[in-house]
Amino acid sequence: xxxxxxxxxxxxxxxxxxxxxxxxxxxxxxxxxxxxxxxxxxxxxxxxxxxxxxxxxxxxxxxxxxxxxxxxxxxxxxxxxxxxxxxxxxxxxxxxxxxxxxxxxxxxxxxxxxxxxxxxxxxxxxxxxxxxxxxxxxxxxxxxxxxxxxxxxxxxxxxxxxxxxxxxxxxxxxxxxxxxxxxxxxxxxxxxxxxxxxxxxxxxxxxxxxxxxxxxxxxxxxxxxxxxxxxxxxxxxxxxxxxxxxxxxxxxxxxxxxxxxxxxxxxxxxxxxxxxxxxxxxxxxxxxxxxxxxxxxxxxxxxxxxxxxxxxxxxxxxxxxxxxxxxxxxxxxxxxxxxxxxxxxxxxxxxxxxxxxxxxxxxxxxxxxxxxxxxxxxxxxxxxxxxxxxxxxxxxxxxxxxxxxxxxxxxxxxxxxxxxxxxxxxxxxxxxxxxxxxxxxxxxxxxxxxxxxxxxxxxxxxxxxxx
Numbered sequence: 001x002x003x004x005x006x007x008x009x010x011x012x013x014x015x016x017x018x019x020x021x022x023x024x025x026x027x028x029x030x031x032x033x034x035x036x037x038x039x040x041x042x043x044x045x046x047x048x049x050x051x052x053x054x055x056x057x058x059x060x061x062x063x064x065x066x067x068x069x070x071x072x073x074x075x076x077x078x079x080x081x082x083x084x085x086x087x088x089x090x091x092x093x094x095x096x097x098x099x100x101x102x103x104x105x106x107x108x109x110x111x112x113x114x115x116x117x118x119x120x121x122x123x124x125x126x127x128x129x130x131x132x133x134x135x136x137x138x139x140x141x142x143x144x145x146x147x148x149x150x151x152x153x154x155x156x157x158x159x160x161x162x163x164x165x166x167x168x169x170x171x172x173x174x175x176x177x178x179x180x181x182x183x184x185x186x187x188x189x190x191x192x193x194x195x196x197x198x199x200x201x202x203x204x205x206x207x208x209x210x211x212x213x214x215x216x217x218x219x220x221x222x223x224x225x226x227x228x229x230x231x232x233x234x235x236x237x238x239x240x241x242x243x244x245x246x247x248x249x250x251x252x253x254x255x256x257x258x259x260x261x262x263x264x265x266x267x268x269x270x271x272x273x274x275x276x277x278x279x280x281x282x283x284x285x286x287x288x289x290x291x292x293x294x295x296x297x298x299x300x301x302x303x304x305x306x307x308x309x310x311x312x313x314x315x316x317x318x319x320x321x322x323x324x325x326x327x328x329x330x331x332x333x334x335x336x337x338x339x340x341x342x343x344x345x346x347x348x349x350x351x352x353x354x355x356x357x358x359x360x361x362x363x364x365x366x367x368x369x370x371x372x373x374x375x376x377x378x379x380x381x382x383x384x385x386x387x388x389x390x391x392x393x394x395x396x397x398x399x400x401x402x403x404x405x406x407x408x409x410x411x412x413x414x415x416x417x418x419x420x421x422x423x424x425x426x427x428x429x430x431x432x433x434x435x436x437x438x439x440x441x442x443x444x445x446x447x448x449x450x451x452x453x454x455x456x457x458x459x460x461x462x463x464x465x466x467x
Contacts, residue, residue, distance in 0.1 A: 065251045073244070254402055320379055384444065
C-alpha cells in the first residue's frame with residue numbers, strides 16, 4: 001500500500017481534480033447552509049417546511065445525478081482518447097434529457113405545490129409555508145439541470161476549476177440575496193421563505209449564464225457549434241442509454257427510496273423532521289471532503305480504462321479504497337467532538353425547540369459513526385464500478401441494499417414495532433450501508449467491473465484476459 005500511495009503522478013492528477021471539486025461542493029453546501037441558518041431564524045415550522053420542499057428538489061437532483069454519472073462514464077473514457085466529437089454528442093443527449101426532466105418537475109411543482117408538501121406532512125402551518133416556498137423555488141429546476149450537465153462534462157475533461165469559480169459567484173450572490181430578501185434589508189421587502197426561494201432562483205440562473213460565457217471566452221470543450229452538440233442519432237441514443245439507463249434508474253429509485261425515508265421521518269413529527277433538515281445540511285458540508293475524491297476517482301479510472309491502461313485503473317482504484325475510509329474517520333471524529341457547536345449554528349434566533357436541537361446532535365453522532373462504511377460504499381458504486389463501465393452491478397448493489405433491506409427494516413421498525421425515531425434512523429444506516437459494502441467488496445475483487453466503452457479499452461481488456 002505504501003508503494004501505491006507514493007505515486008506522485010496519482011497525487012498530482014487527483015489533487016488537480018479533487019481540490020476544485022471539493023471547493024465547489026463546499027461552496028454549494030455553504031449555499032444550503034446559509035439558507036438553512038437564515039430560515040431557522042423564522043422557526044421550526046418554516047425550517048421543517050423548507051426542508052420538506054427541498055426533498056422534492058432532492059429527488060430531481062438524484063435523477064440528474066444519475067444522468068450526469070452516466071454521462072461521465074462516456075465523457076471520461078472518450079477524453080482518454082481525445083474523441084471530442086463523441087463528447088459533444090454525449091453532451092447533447094444529456095442536455096436534452098435534463099431539459100425534459102427539469103421541465104416536468106417545474107410544471108408539477110408550480111401546479112400542485114400543496115400536493116407536494118402534503119406527501120410529507122398535513123400540518124396546516126407547514127403546508128402553507130412549504131407550498132409558498134416550492135411555488136417560488138420551482139423556477140430553479142431547469143437552471144440546476146443545465147448547470148449539472150455542463151459541470152460534469154467540464155470535470156470529466158479535467159477542467160474542474162470553472163465549475164468551482166461558478167460556485168463562488170452563485171454562493172456569494174445567494175448569501176447577499178438571502179440576507180436582503182428574507183429579512184427585508186437594503187431596500188428589499190421582507191419575504192420570509194419566499195425570499196429564500198427567489199434568492200436561490202436568481203443566483204442559480206446567474207451561474208448558468210456565467211459558465212456559458214466563460215466557456216465561450218476560454219474556448220473549452222463546451223465551446224462548440226450547437227450542431228455538433230445536437231447531431232446525435234438513434235444509434236447514439238441507444239449506446240448512451242445502454243450504459244446510462246442503469247445509472248439513471250439507480251439514482252431515480254435511490255432517490256425514491258430516500259423520499260420514502262423522508263415521508264417516514266416527516267410523519268413522526270415536524271420537530272424530528274426539522275432535526276433531519278439540520279443533519280442533511282451538515283451531511284452536505286461533510287460530503288465536500290469526499291466529493292473531490294469521488295470525481296477524481298471517476299475521471300482517472302475511466303480515463304485509464306478508456307485509453308486501455310487497465311492495470312493503471314486497477315491500481316488507482318486501490319488507492320481510493322484506502323484514502324476514503326481513512327479520511328471519513330477523521331471527518332467523523334471531528335464532527336462527534338464538535339456536534340454541539342454545529343447544531344447551535346441553527347439556533348441563532350432562539351426559535352428552535354430543544355427536542356429538535358437534542359435530536360439533531362444525536363443524528364450527527366449516528367451519521368459520523370456510520371460515515372466510513374457509507375463513504376466506502378459510495379466510492380465502490382460511483383467512483384469505481386460506474387467509471388469502469390459496470391453500471392448494472394452498481395445499480396444492483398445500491399438498490400438491493402436500499403429496497404430489499406433498509407426500507408423494509410425501517411418501515412417495520414417505525415410502524416410495526418413503533419420504535420423511537422433515533423432507533424429507526426440508526427437501523428436505516430445499518431441495513432443499507434453494511435449490506436451494500438459486503439456485496440461491493442466481493443464484486444470488486446472479481447474485477448468484473450471493468451467494462452470499457454472505447455475500442456482501445458476493449459482491446460486491452462481482451463489482451464489481459466487472454467494473457
